[in-house]
Amino acid sequence: MTKTIEIKNMRDTRTVAAPAKDCGYFHGCQTCDENDTCKLDRAAHKKWLINKRMGDIKYKVLVGSNKGGVGKSTTTVNLACALEKLGYKVGLADADLHGPNIPKMLGIENVRLRGDKDGIAPHIMPAGMKVASLGLLIEDQNEPVVWRDAVKYEFIIELLGNITWGKLDFLIIDLPPGTGNEHITIMDFIPNLDGVVVVSTPQDVALLDARKMISFVKERNTPIIGIVENMSGLICPHCSGEIDVFKKGGGERVAIELGVPFIGAIPLDSEITICADKGIPVVQAYPESPSTKAFMAVAERCAKFLGAHAEQDGVGASAELRLDANVTAGVTTPSIVS
Helix, strand or coil: CEEEEEEHHHCEEEEEECCCCCCCCCCCHHHCCCCCCCCCCHHHHHHHHHHHHHCCEEEEEEEECCCCCCCHHHHHHHHHHHHHHCCCCEEEEECCCCCCCHHHHHCCCCCCCEEECCEEECEECCCCCEEEEHHHCCCCCCCCCCCCHHHHHHHHHHHHHHECCCCEEEEEEECCCCCCHHHHHHHHHCCCCCEEEEEECCCHHHHHHHHHHHHHHHHCCCCEEEEEECCCCEECCCCCCEECECECCHHHHHHHHHCCCEEEECCCCHHHHHHHHHCCCHHHHCCCCHHHHHHHHHHHHHHHHHCCCCCCCCCCHHHHHHHHCCEECCEECCCCCC
């Protein structure tokens, strides 16, 4: 049913398609001026609002690992930047509430999100990528986030439904470690998720947790785009020889064993760490580095898995060709599991 609503607190009047008993406001209950007096079905409004936001986004992708310290957020940031370089319109949502590091890795720690007439506007990076994170809302970056699940539940709703993401090709969502409240909430509110990227390092301890993540995703009937093996081999800066600091090949082995795609290996490269600390993703800082080529290859395989096509003709073929040759500037790249 369609009705006309005067949104006094947003200084706007519009006609929206909303359930008969829904307010139809394009913002979440927590930021609404009528929050204290509203008697409508808030749960239904939250679902309606998130559905409206997500309906403008072609592909919703989660990046998770179940285990902390494997470079999940670093992979998420560089994957998002790589997809943008391929010509896609990308949004990056930081759902890691206890460790919202995305702003640090993008050099936007001092940015604060502001409300607009439709909700909260994400920060827009120079190349156009849209970013939202709890780290862009809290004033003291050293203050711990000590929240019970009920509060985290409400923030996830704000992140998905109250941020004015607009029309995007990809929304990349960085998950916290584990398989808990944030994961379940996101999957409940976006039942048509397009896929999950699982990040792990090669050693058995990390892969043990990656297996649990894969089992969790399968139980939720969500497609697994593939496993990314991070910190996969170190190229010695002195002799150019390869050193398997955390072993190598474990990600591909588990992918074959569990019947899921293996979409790439990222080398253990100090430049990735240095760039993250400086707030410039390595994909942007060193476009010809082995690490960037590996990230670009992962991005292309994600897009290929989802059947995505960038608007820019002729963009994106080179990295896949390099991958198929199984050599990325001295970094051995295992073949893809289709």
